[in-house]
Amino acid sequence: MKRKNYNGAQILIRVYKQTLRAVPVSAALGILNYLMQGLLPAILAGLLAGMYDAAEGSLREKGFEGKLLQMGGMILAVYGAVYLLQLAANVAINAGIYETCTSFHKLKLTEKNARIPFLALEDSGLLNLRRRAQDCAEREILSQIFMSSVVFVTNGIGIASVISVLASYSLWLVPIAVLSVLPFFYARLTRGKEFYRIRSGQARENRKLDDLWRILTTKESVKEMRVTQSAGYVFDKWRRTRDEVAEALRRENRKEAKSCFSCESIKILGYCVSIFIALALVLNQEISIGVFGACIAAFASLQNTAKNFLMDLGKLPEQLSFAGDYFAYLELEWNEQAEKRIENIRFTKKMEVKNVCFRYPGCERDTLKDVNFSIREGEKIAIVGENGSGKTTLSKILLGLYPPNAGEVFLDGCLLEKHSGQSFREQVSLVSQDFVRYALTLRENVGISDIKELSNDAKIRKALERAKAELRDPETQMGKAFGGLELSGGQWQKIAVARGIFRERGFLILDEPTSALDSLAEADLLRTLLEMAEDKTAVIISHRVSLCRFVSRILVLKDGRICEMGSHRELLEKRGEYARLYMEQKKWYDL
Numbered sequence: 261m262k263r264k265n266y267n268g269a270q271i272l273i274r275v276y277k278q279t280l281r282a283v284p285v286s287a288a289l290g291i292l293n294y295l296m297q298g299l300l301p302a303i304l305a306g307l308l309a310g311m312y313d314a315a316e317g318s319l320r321e322k323g324f325e326g327k328l329l330q331m332g333g334m335i336l337a338v339y340g341a342v343y344l345l346q347l348a349a350n351v352a353i354n355a356g357i358y359e360t361c362t363s364f365h366k367l368k369l370t371e372k373n374a375r376i377p378f379l380a381l382e383d384s385g386l387l388n389l390r391r392r393a394q395d396c397a398e399r400e401i402l403s404q405i406f407m408s409s410v411v412f413v414t415n416g417i418g419i420a421s422v423i424s425v426l427a428s429y430s431l432w433l434v435p436i437a438v439l440s441v442l443p444f445f446y447a448r449l450t451r452g453k454e455f456y457r458i459r460s461g462q463a464r465e466n467r468k469l470d471d472l473w474r475i476l477t478t479k480e481s482v483k484e485m486r487v488t489q490s491a492g493y494v495f496d497k498w499r500r501t502r503d504e505v506a507e508a509l510r511r512e513n514r515k516e517a518k519s520c521f522s523c524e525s526i527k528i529l530g531y532c533v534s535i536f537i538a539l540a541l542v543l544n545q546e547i548s549i550g551v552f553g554a555c556i557a558a559f560a561s562l563q564n565t566a567k568n569f570l571m572d573l574g575k576l577p578e579q580l581s582f583a584g585d586y587f588a589y590l591e592l593e594w595n596e597q598a599e600k601r602i603e604n605i606r607f608t609k610k611m612e613v614k615n616v617c618f619r620y621p622g623c624e625r626d627t628l629k630d631v632n633f634s635i636r637e638g639e640k641i642a643i644v645g646e647n648g649s650g651k652t653t654l655s656k657i658l659l660g661l662y663p664p665n666a667g668e669v670f671l672d673g674c675l676l677e678k679h680s681g682q683s684f685r686e687q688v689s690l691v692s693q694d695f696v697r698y699a700l701t702l703r704e705n706v707g708i709s710d711i712k713e714l715s716n717d718a719k720i721r722k723a724l725e726r727a728k729a730e731l732r733d734p735e736t737q738m739g740k741a742f743g744g745l746e747l748s749g750g751q752w753q754k755i756a757v758a759r760g761i762f763r764e765r766g767f768l769i770l771d772e773p774t775s776a777l778d779s780l781a782e783a784d785l786l787r788t789l790l791e792m793a794e795d796k797t798a799v800i801i802s803h804r805v806s807l808c809r810f811v812s813r814i815l816v817l818k819d820g821r822i823c824e825m826g827s828h829r830e831l832l833e834k835r836g837e838y839a840r841l842y843m844e845q846k847k848w849y850d851l
């Protein structure tokens with residue numbers, strides 16, 4: 261996995277590109293609105309100065325009333341226009357830039373999730389990065405960056421125009437206004453760095469919280485916890501983790517509140533100084549009383565706009581760091597070169613597994629050790645072994661989902677790699693013990709394995725019939741939580757088998773396909789599956805050795821190694837591991 265690191269400008273460009281692609285009209289309205297907001301203080305300062313002078317003039321003599329009314333009218337008109345624009349922009353910002361854009365970012369993450377190599381899902385570093393990217397999308401940070409950068413530019417215009425007005429009254433007031441709010445920038449910058457450090461370090465805890473929440477809310481785990489009366493324990497664990505996460509952020513928020521208080525005090529001090537300076541200018545008759553009011557208003561306005569500007573600027577590095585994680589996740593690469601040189605590979609005659617070793621990321625020992633075997637077209641082999649011997653791991657290697665750490669898998673002499681795995685998997689029909697229970701219709705539960713055939717009612721019914729499933733009506737809604745039908749574990753497994761049967765392919769992988777069935781139903785279904793496998797190549801994985809009588813070759817796995825290989829009869833005669841497993845299980849059937 262190669263993580264790309266981007267600088268602030270590269271991230272900002274990416275944020276703009278995504279926002280303009282997702283919501284171009286809302287983005288334009290947002291920009292226009294803040295442009296007007298930026299110009300407003302300068303326009304108002306000019307109009308107010310005129311109005312104060314007119315007011316002062318009308319106190320002294322007659323004839324200023326008309327100008328006073330005109331100035332008042334203009335101020336109202338400007339406010340009205342800006343208000344209307346603000347209303348429209350508020351809708352565009354909330355519905356477009358925040359809501360629609362956030363959905364767009366989540367969609368991008370979902371698309372990326374679908375493309376992650378299967379083995380990468382074992383990498384906790386990647387899972388943490390994904391959690392941070394998810395956090396960034398959910399907290400709408402990309403929309404915030406877009407908005408604050410727009411406000412940032414327009415506030416800049418605002419500041420420049422107020423500075424030009426204020427500088428015409430007194431040059432001194434400009435640096436005082438800016439310096440009095442500069443601490444806001446440093447405070448935000450420092451706290452922002454800390455917030456990012458804390459939050460990004462919490463990705464693992466957040467994943468733990470997600471997992472505990474899932475345990476606390478899913479039906480199966482709730483049942484087990486009710487029986488074992490462990491819900492309180494799990495809930496306490498969730499609460500403690502959540503409190504730790506929240507406390508670290510609360511501590512940082514308290515520090516931020518303290519620094520904000522100090523910054524506000526300096527700002528007020530600056531304001532007081534400006535009043536003294538402006539008063540001195542009035543006393544020196546350098547400015548009129550009317551200009552005094554405008555001068556103070558312009559000073560306050562400069563302070564506020566500069567404060568917002570500096571706060572946004574100080575916050576930007578923190579936001580960009582979060583967005584950097586989002587884009588780093590979206591643009592993660594896995595061995596792109598290999599991807600380019602892949603052609604489609606197919607199984608027609610032979611699959612060869614040569615010296616395959618496999619170790620899960622972060623583990624200290626190999627799960628599969630030096631595995632060698634081959635399977636010819638039309639052959640049926642069984643892989644047996646005790647729990648944990650490596651059967652399921654081997655099936656994932658055969659499917660090209662996990663790349664071996666050493667050794668290779670060849671299909672008709674071509675190397676099966678993770679990138680070419682997809683073209684091989686198109687030839688495979690899989691029935692796995694960890695099947696999915698889709699809360700969709702029965703049609704979708706069966707037909708999802710071959711979408712092109714989804715509307716083929718006859719085929720769906722036939723698959724259900726062959727899998728000995730009790731249901732037939734394709735429109736039956738499944739899953740009680742969504743107003744549908746609920747089934748037992750075994751009944752769900754029959755639907756999963758129907759799904760495998762529905763996908764008519766030449767290479768079958770059956771990974772403990774009957775694990776949730778009682779022995780009668782199991783024998784019945786195994787017979788169907790073996791019939792179905794008759795003209796196909798099949799790999800049947802099971803910890804039950806009883807079905808091995810029906811396959812031509814049996815591979816016995818022990819601690820990740822093939823310890824025996826041969827037919828049922830040969831292996832029984834050998835009196836080794838297979839014979840031991842067979843006798844062990846036979847004892848139970850003889851009871």
Ligand code: ADP
Nearest residue numbers: 382620623627646647648649650651652653654
């Ligand atoms: P089987 O299917 O024979 O029961 P598996 O292939 O599921 O065995 O597991 C083989 C070994 O690999 C076990 O010791 C198990 O603990 C380990 N293992 C399985 N999945 C993972 C994983 N995701 N990460 C680390 N180790 C794993």
